[in-house]
Amino acid sequence: MAADPRALAAQVLVRVHDAGRSLSDVLPVAQSECADERDAALLQELVYGTVRWYYRLDAILGQLLRKPFKPRDADLHCLLLVGLYQLDQLAVPERVAVHETVQAVRTLRKDWASGLANAVLRGFQRRREELENAVASDEVAGFSHPRWLIEQLRSDWPDQYRQILLANNMRPPFSLRVNRRRITRAEYLDLLQSLAIEAMPIPGTDQGIRLATPMAVARLPGFFAGDVSVQDGAAQLAAELLDVRPGMRVLDACAAPGGKTAHLLEREPEIALTALDIDAQRLVRVQENLDRLGLHAGLLVADAGQPGQWWDGQRFDRILLDAPCTGTGVIRRHPDIKLLRRAADIAALAQRQAELLKAMWPLLSPGGMLLYSTCSVLKTENSNQVADFLGYQADAIERPMLAGRVKVAGVGSQILPGENGMDGFYYACLHKTV
Ligand SMILES: C[S@@+](CC[C@H](N)C(=O)[O-])C[C@H]1O[C@@H](n2cnc3c(N)ncnc32)[C@H](O)[C@@H]1O
Known part of the structure; x- marks a missing residue:
């Protein structure tokens, strides 16, 4: 296929929406087919923007089409969303947006739909105000988020959920x-x-x-x-909170791609740091990051939930458990989370987090500290998770370390997306009594 950024964008979107692939997996491959850097940048803008505004654009498109496309024409559906994104959100001259999108219909070898594409995009230009009013009255389209996530955020953050939803749709710094x-x-x-x-x-x-x-x-x-x-500002708080000193044994239990590993070593290279991740490919990225920065850590491909398989029995003074999570704090950076995550993922991830916390605790020295963190804003993964842990782990106490700087969220500290310009992040400092 010719490297037409709009047609490529449609194909990327089909893979994200229909095949459940992440943008970070699919986009670089499509960019490698672009003629030059300008097209690659345009492709990125088109896919990130269309995904960010997916629920809004899809509702608008629904009003403009007489009947939905057949599954085999999912690429056309996505291309029209890309066309609408340009008209709705970008400063691309409208004439160019319509012309180039209709051209992309031909690139996709669906010439039969070029008249339809033209009519849909012209229809948007003509009926813009009416369509905007219609979508604004519906929460899913208005906030451009899936309904389950709007409801979850409203339930967790009744006073702040609107602010969170709006921040999620902003371009990240x-x-x-x-x-x-x-x-x-x-x-x-x-x-x-x-x-x-x-x-x-x-x-x-x-x-x-x-x-x-x-x-x-x-x-x-x-x-x-x-x-x-x-690295986002919120993620930079981890190394400060962990408060490592020379000579300490430190475990970074979910380390890849290594942003926090590297920061820990930049602050204090005189530590014995083990950086562990279950994903061998992602661990390669930790090594690349450390190499660029001239830093050293012991890297280990292993399951933090099964220390019996890899732990030598020597306890750690500090453990960073930057747990796998829903990523609901970083939607502005990864808008595809809105398309890829399902409500059922929350319970499954919370279960894994609980298992990881439980498995890591015996590895911590008395007097030591485990920093639990996620880039989520959901209480099930954060304050409720840590409260459950403290409920059964008698030798664990939580000491709020960001009090006065960040919202105290029951147990631990929660940064909401956009607060101080930062990503949404959760931290809890868990100390082991001596
Ligand atoms: C939020 S990311 C970590 C980000 C990293 N700390 C940083 O700052 O760059 C979570 C990581 O946990 C890893 N992971 C998930 N389950 C794991 C397990 N059971 N044991 C070890 N690592 C795991 C994933 O492969 C992923 O790289």
Whole structure:
């Protein structure tokens, strides 16, 4: 197929929506078929944006079509969503958006539908106000989220759920962590300023910087030398909270791709750090990150839930359990979560988290600390999970460490998406009594 970014976008969307693949899996392959960097960037914009606004665009399309497409024409359905996204949300000249989308119908070899595509997009232009009013009255379309997630957020956060839903639809900031072993944050900010790259410190972090406009990492000064890494401000709190000191034995139990592993070592290289992950391929990315930053950890492909298979019996002073979760705190970065997750995933993930907590605790030294974290905003995975754990684990106490800086969420601390510009994140510092 010719490398037409709109036709490619439709095909990527079919794979996400119908085959349940993630954007981060499917998009790079499609981008490699693009003619140049500009097309690859356009493709990214089209798929991320269409997925972000999927529920809104789908409701609009439903009003404009007389009957739905057959399953074999799912690519056309997705292409029309891409067309509507351009008209609804982007500053692309409308003439270009309509013309190029109709062209993409032909690229998909569905010429029979070019008149239909033209009529749908022109229909949107003509009836825009009426269509917008119609979708605004429906929560799913209005917030552009699946109904189960709206209901779950309303139940967990009755006063904040609207703010969470709106924040989830924002474009995420481009955030960096400065490697303090190589350069100070102030020096790096000066360097960016000298290159006319607008940036500011992330409040509440030691090393965080936010750029006004995202850019390719290859263009960041000192990126390949290890001066900076891409990491959200909320994720940067983990290394600070874990409070590691020279000589400590530290376990990063769910380490890949290694953002927090690297940050821990940047703060304190004189620790014996084991970085473990169940996924061998993802662990390769930890090694790549450490190599770029010139850091060292012992890497282990293993199941944290089965320490009997790999643990040598020596306890750890600190354990970071950055558990697999629904990712509901990072929807603005991964909007495909709205299409891929199901309500039933919550209970299954909560069960795995509970098993991991239980399995990790005996590995912690008396007087040591386990930091439990997720990039979720759901209480089942966060405060309720930790409350259940404290309910049966008599030698565990929780000490709020972010009090005054972050919302205390019953047990632990919850950052909601967009708060201080950060991703949604949950932290609980669990200390083992001596
Ligand atoms: C939220 S991600 C970790 C992100 C990482 N801490 C960072 O900052 O870059 C969760 C990770 O847990 C891993 N994982 C899931 N189940 C696991 C298990 N039973 N044992 C070890 N790792 C597991 C996944 O492969 C995934 O890489």
